[in-house]
Amino acid sequence: MVQVILLSGGSGKRLWPLSNGARSKQFLPFLSCPTGGRESMLQRVIRQIKESDMKCDITVAANDQQRDMLINQLGDGINVVLEPSRRHTFPAIVLSCADLLLNKGCSKDNVVVVLPCDPYTDAGYFEAIKQMAQAVESNVADLLYMGIKPTEPSDKFGYIFTDGELSDNVLNVTNFTEKPSVKESVEFIAKGAYWNSGVFAFRLGYIIDIVEQKYVHVNNFAELRSRYSELPNISFDYEIAERAQSAAMVPFDGQWQDVGTWNILSSIMPDRTIGNVHFGSQCRNTHIINELSVPIYCDGMTDAIIAAGPDGILVSAKATSDTVKQHVDQLVDRPMYEERRWGTYRVLDRTSGADGMHSLTKNLFLKPGHNISYQLHHHRQEVWTFVDGIGRLRLDDEERIVRAGDVIHIQREQKHGLKAITPLTFIEVQIGTDLVEEDIVRLEMNW
Amino acid sequence: MVQVILLSGGSGKRLWPLSNGARSKQFLPFLSCPTGGRESMLQRVIRQIKESDMKCDITVAANDQQRDMLINQLGDGINVVLEPSRRHTFPAIVLSCADLLLNKGCSKDNVVVVLPCDPYTDAGYFEAIKQMAQAVESNVADLLYMGIKPTEPSDKFGYIFTDGELSDNVLNVTNFTEKPSVKESVEFIAKGAYWNSGVFAFRLGYIIDIVEQKYVHVNNFAELRSRYSELPNISFDYEIAERAQSAAMVPFDGQWQDVGTWNILSSIMPDRTIGNVHFGSQCRNTHIINELSVPIYCDGMTDAIIAAGPDGILVSAKATSDTVKQHVDQLVDRPMYEERRWGTYRVLDRTSGADGMHSLTKNLFLKPGHNISYQLHHHRQEVWTFVDGIGRLRLDDEERIVRAGDVIHIQREQKHGLKAITPLTFIEVQIGTDLVEEDIVRLEMNW
Numbered sequence: 001m002v003q004v005i006l007l008s009g010g011s012g013k014r015l016w017p018l019s020n021g022a023r024s025k026q027f028l029p030f031l032s033c034p035t036g037g038r039e040s041m042l043q044r045v046i047r048q049i050k051e052s053d054m055k056c057d058i059t060v061a062a063n064d065q066q067r068d069m070l071i072n073q074l075g076d077g078i079n080v081v082l083e084p085s086r087r088h089t090f091p092a093i094v095l096s097c098a099d100l101l102l103n104k105g106c107s108k109d110n111v112v113v114v115l116p117c118d119p120y121t122d123a124g125y126f127e128a129i130k131q132m133a134q135a136v137e138s139n140v141a142d143l144l145y146m147g148i149k150p151t152e153p154s155d156k157f158g159y160i161f162t163d164g165e166l167s168d169n170v171l172n173v174t175n176f177t178e179k180p181s182v183k184e185s186v187e188f189i190a191k192g193a194y195w196n197s198g199v200f201a202f203r204l205g206y207i208i209d210i211v212e213q214k215y216v217h218v219n220n221f222a223e224l225r226s227r228y229s230e231l232p233n234i235s236f237d238y239e240i241a242e243r244a245q246s247a248a249m250v251p252f253d254g255q256w257q258d259v260g261t262w263n264i265l266s267s268i269m270p271d272r273t274i275g276n277v278h279f280g281s282q283c284r285n286t287h288i289i290n291e292l293s294v295p296i297y298c299d300g301m302t303d304a305i306i307a308a309g310p311d312g313i314l315v316s317a318k319a320t321s322d323t324v325k326q327h328v329d330q331l332v333d334r335p336m337y338e339e340r341r342w343g344t345y346r347v348l349d350r351t352s353g354a355d356g357m358h359s360l361t362k363n364l365f366l367k368p369g370h371n372i373s374y375q376l377h378h379h380r381q382e383v384w385t386f387v388d389g390i391g392r393l394r395l396d397d398e399e400r401i402v403r404a405g406d407v408i409h410i411q412r413e414q415k416h417g418l419k420a421i422t423p424l425t426f427i428e429v430q431i432g433t434d435l436v437e438e439d440i441v442r443l444e445m446n447w
Numbered sequence: 448m449v450q451v452i453l454l455s456g457g458s459g460k461r462l463w464p465l466s467n468g469a470r471s472k473q474f475l476p477f478l479s480c481p482t483g484g485r486e487s488m489l490q491r492v493i494r495q496i497k498e499s500d501m502k503c504d505i506t507v508a509a510n511d512q513q514r515d516m517l518i519n520q521l522g523d524g525i526n527v528v529l530e531p532s533r534r535h536t537f538p539a540i541v542l543s544c545a546d547l548l549l550n551k552g553c554s555k556d557n558v559v560v561v562l563p564c565d566p567y568t569d570a571g572y573f574e575a576i577k578q579m580a581q582a583v584e585s586n587v588a589d590l591l592y593m594g595i596k597p598t599e600p601s602d603k604f605g606y607i608f609t610d611g612e613l614s615d616n617v618l619n620v621t622n623f624t625e626k627p628s629v630k631e632s633v634e635f636i637a638k639g640a641y642w643n644s645g646v647f648a649f650r651l652g653y654i655i656d657i658v659e660q661k662y663v664h665v666n667n668f669a670e671l672r673s674r675y676s677e678l679p680n681i682s683f684d685y686e687i688a689e690r691a692q693s694a695a696m697v698p699f700d701g702q703w704q705d706v707g708t709w710n711i712l713s714s715i716m717p718d719r720t721i722g723n724v725h726f727g728s729q730c731r732n733t734h735i736i737n738e739l740s741v742p743i744y745c746d747g748m749t750d751a752i753i754a755a756g757p758d759g760i761l762v763s764a765k766a767t768s769d770t771v772k773q774h775v776d777q778l779v780d781r782p783m784y785e786e787r788r789w790g791t792y793r794v795l796d797r798t799s800g801a802d803g804m805h806s807l808t809k810n811l812f813l814k815p816g817h818n819i820s821y822q823l824h825h826h827r828q829e830v831w832t833f834v835d836g837i838g839r840l841r842l843d844d845e846e847r848i849v850r851a852g853d854v855i856h857i858q859r860e861q862k863h864g865l866k867a868i869t870p871l872t873f874i875e876v877q878i879g880t881d882l883v884e885e886d887i888v889r890l891e892m893n894w
Contacts (some may be wrong), residue, residue: 016744278777280763280770293797294757295778297463297771300764304748308760310741315762316727317747323727324744330725331742348795349810350740351834351872357851359834361808361874363796383832383854385876387798387806404804405878407830409854425798427808429832429874431852 002056002133003106003204004049005096005114007089008042008066013328014261014321017312018291020335022065025260026117027073027339030289032270041259043073045117052126054133056113057104061096068341079104084228090239091231095224097207102221108205111136114236115199120268124254131250132201135170141248144201145173145241147194149253153185158196158237161188166248173247178237194251196237210240262287262305262314262321275308285318291337310336310346334437342370343420348427350435360430366391366420374417374445380432382410389424393417394445419447449503449580450553450651451496452543452561454536455489455513460775461708461768464759465738467782469512472707473564474520474786477736479717488706490520492564499573501580503560504551508543515788526551531675537686538678542671544654549668555652558583561683562646567715571701578697579648582617588695591648592620592688594641596700600632605643605684608635613695620694625684641698643684657687709734709752709761709768722755732765738784757783757793781884789817790867795874797882807877813838813867821864821892827879829857836871840864841892866894 008026012019019025026041033039039047046058059079062070063086070080081096093114100106111133119125125146132144147160158178162171176196180188208218216227232239241247259265266287273279275290280299290296291309298306305321307314312331314324324331336347349361366372366389374394386406393402394417395410402408402418410416412432418424432439455473459466466472473488480486486494493505506526509517510533517527528543540561547553558580566572572593579591594607605625609618623643627635655665663674679686688694706712713734720726722737727746737743738756745753752768754761759778761771771778783794796808813819813836821841833853840849841864842857849855849865857863859879865871879886 017741278774280767280774282764282767282770290760292760294464294759294783296760296762297774297778298762299770300767301751301762304762306760306762312741313737313739313743313753313755313760315743315745315748315751315753317729320727320729320747323729323746327725327727327744331744336741346796348808349793349874351810353835353851353872354870355835355851357835359832359851359872359874361795361810363798363808381852383830385806385830385832385878387876387878388800388802388804404800404802404806405828407854407856423801425800425806427796427806427874427876429834431832431834 001110002054003100003110003112004054004056004058005093005112006042006045006058006060007092007114007116008060008062008070009089009092009116010118010260012260013325015265015307016324016328016331017314018289018307018309020311020332022335022338023069024066027066027069028265030265030269030274031120040073041120042070042117044120045115046074046078048121048123048126052123052130054126054130059096059100061092069339071341072339084225087228087231087233089236090234091228093236094207094211094231095228097204098218098221098224101204101208101218106204108203108208110204111201112204112207113199113201118259119197120255120257120259120264122255125252125256128250128252129199129201131169132199135167135248135250136201136203138167140166140170141173142202142206142246143241143244143248144170145176145247145249146197146199147171147249147251148197148256149251150185150189150193150195153182153189154195155179155182155185158241159185159188159193160196160249161191161193162249169250171249171251173244173249176242176244176247178242194249196241197252197256198237200236200241207240260322262307262316263318266305266318342372343367356433357431358433358435360435362428362430364426364428366418366424368420368422368424371417371419371447374415374443376413376415376441376443377432377439378412378441379434379439380430381412382416383429383431384408384410384418384426386424386426389420389422391421391424392419392447415443417443417445417447448557449501450547450557450559451501451503451505452540452559453489453492453505453507454539454561454563455507455509455517456536456539456563457565457707459707460772462712462754463771463775463778464761465736465754465756467758467779469782469785470516471513474513474516475712477712477716477721478567487520488567489517489564491567492562493521493525495568495570495573499570499577501573501577506543506547508539516786518788519786531672534675534678534680536683537681538675540683541654541658541678542675544651545665545668545671548651548655548665553651555650555655557651558648559651559654560646560648565706566644567702567704567706567711569702572699572703575697575699576646576648578616579646582614582695582697583648583650585614587613587617588620589649589653589693590688590691590695591617592623592694592696593644593646594618594696594698595644595703596698597632597636597640597642600629600636601642602626602629602632605688606632606635606640607643607696608638608640609696616697618696618698620691620696623684623689623691623694625689641696643688644699644703645684647683647688654687707769709754709763710765713752713765789819790814803880804878805880805882807882809875809877811873811875813865813871815867815869815871818864818866818894821862821890823860823862823888823890824879824886825859825888826881826886827877828859829863830876830878831855831857831865831873833871833873837868838871839866839868839894862890864890864892864894
């Protein structure tokens with residue numbers, strides 16, 4: 001059974017304001033789904049793997065902030081390996097490989113395929129992946145790359161050089177060069193080099209042996225995870241791909257787009273708009289995604305992209321949409337919307353009083369059967385006004401039923417928890433001197 | 448003493464989303480003020496009248512929805528005449544004239560100047576107004592127009608034809624034609640016609656006599672107001688200006704712009720942006736007004752206007768910014784922000800429950816010393832969470848002090864009122880079957 005490791009990294013700064021630390025670009029639900037409705041990049045790639053009939057298990061390598069999004073989009077049945085801290089692809093892949101070896105009963109002989117989840121591809125891509133896995137299985141080489149036929153000079157990719165076929169559609173790799181200058185890339189392309197797609201295949205033991213020789217023993221997963229920061233913070237390309245002695249490549253020249261900017265994302269959106277949008281008659285090739293409830297009216301725009309959500313509003317020519325990345329640090333304050341395992345919250349309002357007191361008002365939605373943890377706060381009181389649904393409230397170890405119209409005033413240090421019986425919506429007003437998500441003491445309790 | 452009647456009409460649909468029924472375009476505080484800060488069109492025109500040293504009293508003719516905005520922007524010292532219902536300029540001017548005659552002790556000999564408050568003009572405009580008033584005073588003609596030298600063929604204006612000077616800079620009017628076709632307007636301009644500015648001067652008796660002859664007696668203001676709907680719903684231009692037998696015109700060719708579209712408003716804004724806005728490096732001649740708290744990022748735009756507020760978001764080429772007018776009825780649901788005499792409110796959130804129950808969450812701000820009326824609701828309960836300031840709450844005829852952290856749960860039919868001692872902010876959650884501003888029973892009480 002092939003082990004597929006999906007890399008769910010990336011902060012998605014280029015897709016501000018709709019992506020943020022927790023909701024990376026691969027979670028944005030803007031693609032059309034063959035069964036109707038919309039799906040995210042992550043959901044799409046997993047659907048495509050299943051449709052390819054590759055015999056495989058899937059592991060998603062992600063960071064802690066993404067955990068709730070992953071469970072929401074993929075359900076509980078998927079194997080998720082969470083990095084203890086955000087690091088580059090090499091340590092992330094090592095951690096997933098260790099999980100396969102130490103927790104999932106895989107052997108060093110098992111074939112592993114690593115793939116990023118952000119390229120937008122067609123079925124041929126997964127055929128190439130099956131060929132890569134087959135080539136590792138047949139011992140054609142230690143490390144298999146997928147090479148993309150370049151369409152333009154670019155300094156954004158590593159380049160792979162080959163010199164002949166080792167087996168059917170598997171080329172011998174002579175050299176791998178990380179991102180060159182655009183000028184150099186022209187030369188590389190003239191010599192027939194391929195772009196590195198970031199898809200790799202190898203036997204589990206290949207990586208485990210390198211880690212053991214160079215860094216740490218891989219015999220205890222918890223220990224490896226606790227020593228995660230000792231692994232070099234480096235990309236898999238630099239640490240492994242550039243140094244491979246025995247490498248081969250399967251070329252792929254079908255659809256392959258990095259859906260990392262609004263420009264490219266809009267090009268694969270099935271509709272011009274999502275959300276409450278009204279066009280005048282003089283707009284051309286303009287895409288609008290509106291996650292706010294208020295309307296957007298747009299006229300006289302050509303080749304533009306507009307994206308509006310609780311975190312902010314982007315208005316850009318498609319050609320300049322990636323410049324937002326350089327400004328995101330100034331734009332981002334705190335997330336104004338998050339999807340959690342239990343449901344969602346949206347920040348509605350913030351005030352600052354003359355006396356150093358602040359308020360933060362949220363709309364919270366709990367999915368039926370889900371709960372927010374039993375907890376207390378040191379620095380704030382909270383007022384919950386229930387506006388829809390039925391739930392079980394626990395307040396200082398006493399339980400009661402709450403429904404629309406009920407108001408609960410939770411004082412500082414007062415223990416409180418809530419579980420939804422039916423879909424449950426309430427308005428929370430926090431009042432205190434220091435209103436941060438971190439002011440939370442989680443307490444043990446079983447619902 | 449000249450009596451100036453300022454017409455504060457207009458719904459300002461072309462300036463959606465920042466203007467609405469209550470906050471018409473003349474209230475938008477986007478112009479620079481010589482003393483620093485920003486002022487509205489209305490504040491600007493009143494400042495300019497005062498600077499012109501015209502000896503005059505000012506009356507503002509407005510509709511009921513605008514009353515609180517007027518008091519906020521102008522204070523209590525200004526004479527305001529409120530129409531009982533929204534009608535055209537002729538009935539509105541008649542009502543103000545009747546107020547001057549019957550309530551303010553003016554005589555039929557008093558000179559009246561009527562002017563709209565939306566043109567953006569320079570000091571010369573007010574010199575022309577003084578000449579108009581002087582010409583009426585000197586009995587040069589019954590009705591004085593201000594004529595604007597046309598700058599382009601246009602079907603948006605009435606045209607005034609003249610044939611010679613009656614006195615210094617006062618021309619004899621031979622003909623007045625309401626809005627022609629653009630083709631006709633070319634001919635009119637070739638013949639030396641002027642645009643009608645909408646500024647008129649006449650003696651109070653001139654209008655009163657016409658009304659008495661044709662429509663109703665003007666001897667009791669309350670009665671006239673109650674019979675307001677009997678006056679024809681027609682513009683002053685059609686009813687009076689087109690039919691005047693003795694008319695003259697003072698020409699004006701200084702700055703004169705109808706600030707009725709985002710395109711023109713942006714051209715007189717002192718800065719490119721208002722509010723939380725970040726530009727990339729590739730924007731040209733793009734203006735952004737952001738009344739939301741979240742940031743707008745903009746790049747790659749040329750000659751564009753972006754306006755964002757609680758009611759919605761407009762993104763348009765400047766040239767097409769007035770097309771929004773045709774779409775406003777689809778875009779407007781309920782006002783999401785209003786300035787009232789007592790302060791402001793902003794709608795933060797709305798939910799609809801499965802059981803026909805709805806919720807509406809607001810942030811309300813009361814100015815110190817101001818109160819919201821003692822009232823009750825038939826169809827909703829309200830939860831007030833105080834987040835800043837100190838106030839006096841009256842609940843079922845009992846009074847108490849409220850401050851940050853206090854929570855008040857007001858049941859259906861429960862009498863409640865609130866007065867701010869210091870600037871007071873609270874979050875209101877309404878829950879009920881029918882959440883409309885109209886569900887309010889106002890009760891007598893003195894604070």
